[in-house]
Amino acid sequence: xxxxxxxVERSRALYKAxxxxxxxxxxxLIAVAEIKQSPQSGPRLFAICAAASLAVLIDxxxxxxxxxxxPYLQGNLAATPDxxxxxxxxxNAPYYSTILFSPWLYARIGGKTLLLxxxxxxSLISLALLLAHAFPLEIGLRFVQGMMLxxxxxxxxxxxxxSLPLALLPFAPPYFVTLVLGSGLMGNLIxxxxxxxxxxxxxxxxxxxxxxxxxxxxxxxxxxxxxxxxRLRPDVVGYALSIMMFGALQYLANEGxxxxxxxxxxxxxxxxxxxxxxxxxxxxxxGATAPHVNFRLISEKRNLAVGGAFNIVLGIVGYSILVFxxxxxxxxxATETVAGAIVLLRLxxxxxxxxxxxxxxxxxxLGVRTVICVAAIVxxxxxxxxALSMTTTAETGSFIVVSLVFGLFFxxxxxxxxxxxxxxxxxxxxxxxxxxxxxSAPLGLNIGTALFQTLIxxxxxxxxxxxxxxxxxxxxxxxxxxxxxGDLRALASLVGGQAQSLAFQDAxxxxxxxxxxxxxxxxLADLGTKPTSR
Numbered sequence: 001x002x003x004x005x006x007x008v009e010r011s012r013a014l015y016k017a018x019x020x021x022x023x024x025x026x027x028x029l030i031a032v033a034e035i036k037q038s039p040q041s042g043p044r045l046f047a048i049c050a051a052a053s054l055a056v057l058i059d060x061x062x063x064x065x066x067x068x069x070x071p072y073l074q075g076n077l078a079a080t081p082d083x084x085x086x087x088x089x090x091x092n093a094p095y096y097s098t099i100l101f102s103p104w105l106y107a108r109i110g111g112k113t114l115l116l117x118x119x120x121x122x123s124l125i126s127l128a129l130l131l132a133h134a135f136p137l138e139i140g141l142r143f144v145q146g147m148m149l150x151x152x153x154x155x156x157x158x159x160x161x162x163s164l165p166l167a168l169l170p171f172a173p174p175y176f177v178t179l180v181l182g183s184g185l186m187g188n189l190i191x192x193x194x195x196x197x198x199x200x201x202x203x204x205x206x207x208x209x210x211x212x213x214x215x216x217x218x219x220x221x222x223x224x225x226x227x228x229x230x231r232l233r234p235d236v237v238g239y240a241l242s243i244m245m246f247g248a249l250q251y252l253a254n255e256g257x258x259x260x261x262x263x264x265x266x267x268x269x270x271x272x273x274x275x276x277x278x279x280x281x282x283x284x285x286x287g288a289t290a291p292h293v294n295f296r297l298i299s300e301k302r303n304l305a306v307g308g309a310f311n312i313v314l315g316i317v318g319y320s321i322l323v324f325x326x327x328x329x330x331x332x333x334a335t336e337t338v339a340g341a342i343v344l345l346r347l348x349x350x351x352x353x354x355x356x357x358x359x360x361x362x363x364x365x366l367g368v369r370t371v372i373c374v375a376a377i378v379x380x381x382x383x384x385x386x387a388l389s390m391t392t393t394a395e396t397g398s399f400i401v402v403s404l405v406f407g408l409f410f411x412x413x414x415x416x417x418x419x420x421x422x423x424x425x426x427x428x429x430x431x432x433x434x435x436x437x438x439x440s441a442p443l444g445l446n447i448g449t450a451l452f453q454t455l456i457x458x459x460x461x462x463x464x465x466x467x468x469x470x471x472x473x474x475x476x477x478x479x480x481x482x483x484x485x486g487d488l489r490a491l492a493s494l495v496g497g498q499a500q501s502l503a504f505q506d507a508x509x510x511x512x513x514x515x516x517x518x519x520x521x522x523x524l525a526d527l528g529t530k531p532t533s534r
Contacts, residue, residue: 030294031107031232035158035427039165044221048163051217053179055119055156058210060183061190062149063092067322068191068336069203076200077135085254090139091146092442093247098150099439101239103431104292110228111155112218118151119215126208130201157434159222161422173419174358178351181411184318185344188325192336235292241281242293248274253449257457294432304433306525307421308440313517314414315444319452320383320511324399327390327504331497334396342396346407353411361416368416372522375413376515382406383512387505392497413518420525452507459506463499 040048066073066087074084105114125145132138161172194203248270259267285291298305321343328334328342357375360366366374385402418437425433 030291031104031229032428033103033107033111033431034227035111035162035430037162037166037427038223040163040221040223041165045163045165047217047221048159051214051221052156052160052163054210054214054217055115055152056176056179057183057186058119058122058207058214059149059153059156060180061187062207063088064184064187065191065194065203065206066091068188068340069195069200072195072199073138073201073203076133077138079135081258082255083135085251085258086139087142088254089247089250090142092250093146093243094143095146095150096246096439096442097239097242098147099153099435100242100293101235102151102154103294103435104232104235105151106155106158106431107229108232110224111158112222112224113228114151115155115159115218115222116215118148118155119211119218121148122152123208123211123215126204126211129204130208132201153438154431154435158430159218161430162427163223170362171358173422174354174415177411177415177418178354181350181354181414182347184321185347185350188321189337189340189344192340196335196337233290235285235288235290238281238284238288238292241277241284244273244277245281248277249443249446253446253453256450257453261454293436297429297432298436301421301424301429301433302524302526303420303424304436306521307417307437309521309524310417310518311437311440312444312447313514313521315441315446316448316451317511317515318441318445319448320386320508322449323452323456323504323507323511324386327501328396328399331390331392331501331504332394332396338396342399342403345400345403346410349404349407350411353408354415356408357412357415368420368525368527369522371416372413373519375409376518378409379406379413379515380512382409383508383515387508387512390501390504390508392494392501413515417522420527424526452510455510456503456507459503460500463502464496467495467499 070084070087073079073087074081077084079087102114109117122145125141125148129138129141129145132141157176160176161169164172190206191203194206198205251270252267252274255264255270256267262268262271282295285293285295298308325336325339325343328339329336334342353375357371360371361368382402382405386399386406389398389402421433421437422430
């Protein structure tokens with residue numbers, strides 16, 4: 001009897017050992033880049049910082065520049081509104097997918113080669129888009145352009161983090177946050193200015209020149225580190241599933257409300273594709289022999305999961321920029337350039353807020369959670385202030401103070417989290433961690449786009465109904481308006497404008513509530529975790 005039990009126990013132990021060995025073998029097939037700290041100094045360090053900064057700026061401004069130029073591109077290409085939305089979808093689907101794929105590419109061909117390929121390819125495709133005047137060619141080029149830009153962010157971030165001297169390394173996360181936040185604001189101004197003054201395909205000119213300069217700086221200054229792992233196999237199925245997932249998500253975000261959601265069969269098809277492709281992509285990557293996305297890292301690194309959830313919330317809130325720009329352009333007739341300039345005002349206090357948050361945490365005056373909680377509460381209050389200021393008679397200057405206050409506290413909210421995430425990742429885990437963290441923000445932005453386009457349209461219709469019911473000749477103000485020569489068309493226009501302003505107010509109120517969701521999320525972070533390897 002004892003011998004039977006011992007045999008059973010040995011069999012169980014052997015089975016567990018085999019499973020453990022198989023798990024380790026599978027883990028070894030995940031692409032892991034060879035990354036080392038390579039501190040630079042002097043002109044070379046300056047050139048590397050300039051190249052990495054320029055790459056992040058290109059990455060952050062690309063989408064908003066083209067967003068601002070969509071009406072002009074539509075006219076230039078003689079495209080319908082339905083066709084014009086594909087200018088965004090065709091770019092964003094491969095862009096997000098390639099960001100997740102870039103850690104594999106980093107290990108396969110090396111960081112410097114990947115960054116050079118992304119920047120040079122983006123510059124060349126932008127040049128081709130400058131000359132393109134056929135809609136099918138535009139869509140094809142935009143797809144390739146998205147793939148090229150998706151290669152840029154991860155190697156640019158790692159180049160910056162690994163090139164700084166150790167004494168400057170603690171300052172890398174706040175500097176990086178400044179670049180990311182600032183680039184998101186700059187895109188609206190750059191795109192608006194180019195569109196208004198030059199129009200059409202000229203919106204691609206900035207990206208072409210900036211990427212060309214970045215390519216030259218990387219080629220001349222960036223060190224070649226690590227050995228390319230030429231035998232790594234590409235995860236074709238995973239990449240195809242990610243393209244389907246992100247493409248369907250982007251299409252739903254762009255077209256869902258405009259097509260009245262499931263009243264349109266194309267929305268139903270996109271929803272089915274998303275529901276099938278998203279879990280299939282995750283399950284495939286978890287079970288594939290050689291996956292290109294290591295989703296297990298999310299469960300292994302708690303702060304990466306916390307940072308991803310935090311980023312999704314900030315991505316949803318980030319749609320408030322587009323809502324604010326839309327309000328300025330439609331309600332108070334601000335030009336695209338002026339609207340972009342008002343938004344860009346936040347950059348001044350972004351810088352101050354990031355410095356303040358960094359100093360408070362660095363000097364241990366306040367803890368990370370305290371800084372984030374206070375910043376989230378004040379950010380919510382400023383959203384309510386935005387809402388109260390959004391009237392049909394407001395002027396652009398009336399938003400200067402609230403924009404500056406918002407920029408100060410929203411940047412304080414954003415600054416500490418990247419340091420929490422990056423601080424728990426070893427060098428070998430940086431590419432995958434950075435790519436997952438990066439994609440979480442646009443995921444939130446797509447959710448925010450779909451949610452708030454629907455909210456604003458529905459609230460607009462609700463307010464129109466309520467206001468129209470109250471607008472009768474029996475009301476003194478209405479009777480006086482009609483007696484002074486006002487006609488019903490002008491009255492209807494006033495009602496419509498007031499209803500839309502109220503809808504924008506409602507949206508800002510909801511943004512104020514959503515930003516508070518970061519408070520419970522940050523309490524899940526592990527503030528004592530240290531990197532497991534370097």
